[in-house]
Amino acid sequence: MQNRIYNFSAGPSMLPLNVLQQASEEMMNYRGSGMSVMEMSHRSSWFESIIAGAESSLRKLMNIPDNYKVLFLQGGASTQFATVPLNLMTGSGKADYVLSGQFSSKAYKEAQKYGDAKACASSKDANFSFVPGVTPDMIREDADYVHICYNNTIYGTRFPAVPDTGKVPLVADMSSCILSEPVDVSRFALIYAGAQKNVAPAGLTIVIVREDLLGRAKPETPVMLDYKAQADADSMYNTPPCWCIYIAGLVFEHLLAEGGLEVMQKRNIEKAAILYDYLDSQDYYKAAARKDCRSLMNVTFVTGNEDLDKQFAKDAAAAGLVNLKGHRSVGGMRASIYNAMPKEGVEALVAFMKQLAADHPKA
Numbered sequence: 537m538q539n540r541i542y543n544f545s546a547g548p549s550m551l552p553l554n555v556l557q558q559a560s561e562e563m564m565n566y567r568g569s570g571m572s573v574m575e576m577s578h579r580s581s582w583f584e585s586i587i588a589g590a591e592s593s594l595r596k597l598m599n600i601p602d603n604y605k606v607l608f609l610q611g612g613a614s615t616q617f618a619t620v621p622l623n624l625m626t627g628s629g630k631a632d633y634v635l636s637g638q639f640s641s642k643a644y645k646e647a648q649k650y651g652d653a654k655a656c657a658s659s660k661d662a663n664f665s666f667v668p669g670v671t672p673d674m675i676r677e678d679a680d681y682v683h684i685c686y687n688n689t690i691y692g693t694r695f696p697a698v699p700d701t702g703k704v705p706l707v708a709d710m711s712s713c714i715l716s717e718p719v720d721v722s723r724f725a726l727i728y729a730g731a732q733k734n735v736a737p738a739g740l741t742i743v744i745v746r747e748d749l750l751g752r753a754k755p756e757t758p759v760m761l762d763y764k765a766q767a768d769a770d771s772m773y774n775t776p777p778c779w780c781i782y783i784a785g786l787v788f789e790h791l792l793a794e795g796g797l798e799v800m801q802k803r804n805i806e807k808a809a810i811l812y813d814y815l816d817s818q819d820y821y822k823a824a825a826r827k828d829c830r831s832l833m834n835v836t837f838v839t840g841n842e843d844l845d846k847q848f849a850k851d852a853a854a855a856g857l858v859n860l861k862g863h864r865s866v867g868g869m870r871a872s873i874y875n876a877m878p879k880e881g882v883e884a885l886v887a888f889m890k891q892l893a894a895d896h897p898k899a
């Protein structure tokens with residue numbers, strides 16, 4: 537019935553099949569309401585229970601402490617690049633940024649508009665092939681926060697552990713790794729994530745923010761970007777992205793039913809190992825990320841020959857393995873293997889890689 541292919545897109549990306557099926561069954565008439573979730577007033581009791589249910593499932597899934605607010609916002613992770621400094625760069629007006637890839641660099645550039653943003657560590661000179669180490673002595677003691685990108689979607693790297701920033705609050709962009717493994721939320725002042733990598737359709741941004749950081753926004757902050765205004769309105773200062781929140785809620789319930797984030801982590805480690813073990817066992821392909829900070833979600837590799845890389849993406853697509861072309865700043869290939877990518881998809885990819893290497897020996 538489905539004829540589904542293995543979609544390795546970095547985002548928007550695969551969603552769990554049973555969530556798509558449930559959404560399809562509920563499309564015309566959501567649970568006896570006589571209408572689709574797309575057609576509902578966001579002020580209706582139907583939608584109120586959808587958004588409250590989604591929040592409560594996410595709290596359970598991530599074990600979010602009570603002193604954190606969960607916000608369902610719009611504008612993508614990129615809007616957070618400005619929202620974070622507007623709300624938090626308001627004590628000393630300083631913030632330290634770890635540059636580990638393109639998104640963290642964009643966040644840094646945006647923050648420079650709003651105060652004294654400083655790059656405290658960077659791996660730019662190595663084309664972001666690793667995540668720079670961060671220790672408390674690298675951070676300005678009076679900084680309002682330190683910003684990191686926990687998983688670097690384009691380069692296929694991740695922080696091997698939550699960095700120690702001493703007393704300085706830690707802000708993390710988790711767009712491409714949220715829900716892939718358990719995280720200790722209490723180590724972070726704020727976590728944000730665009731939903732379209734591992735959660736839901738594009739259009740929803742999740743923000744998890746410690747309550748004591750609310751109410752400090754710069755006076756010129758647009759009300760839509762003011763965390764406190766959004767928290768006071770339960771994410772409904774205006775019409776929220778209703779459909780995305782509904783699908784996110786289904787995904788959260790699905791993950792809880794599967795056994796939660798420990799189970800996801802176990803599966804994700806297993807899936808990534810299938811690829812990395814193969815990459816390390818041969819020399820036709822080369823993994824692009826340094827071994828100690830390889831991502832579980834985005835696996836980057838090159839053949840070292842641009843024509844072969846092109847051939848790879850084209851032949852893979854013909855074999856039902858799509859969106860494997862790497863980002864232009866790394867070249868080669870990138871396999872994004874979020875929660876919804878089944879192990880069989882990764883196995884099929886490795887089988888394809890072996891076949892291509894056999895069919896196209898290097899000169």
Ligand SMILES: *Cc1c(COP(=O)(O)O)cnc(C)c1O
Nearest residue numbers: 612613614639689709711712730
């Ligand atoms: C995709 C991505 C972004 C950009 O997300 P948008 O929702 O498109 O703004 C930012 N950071 C990371 C880590 C990403 O993977």
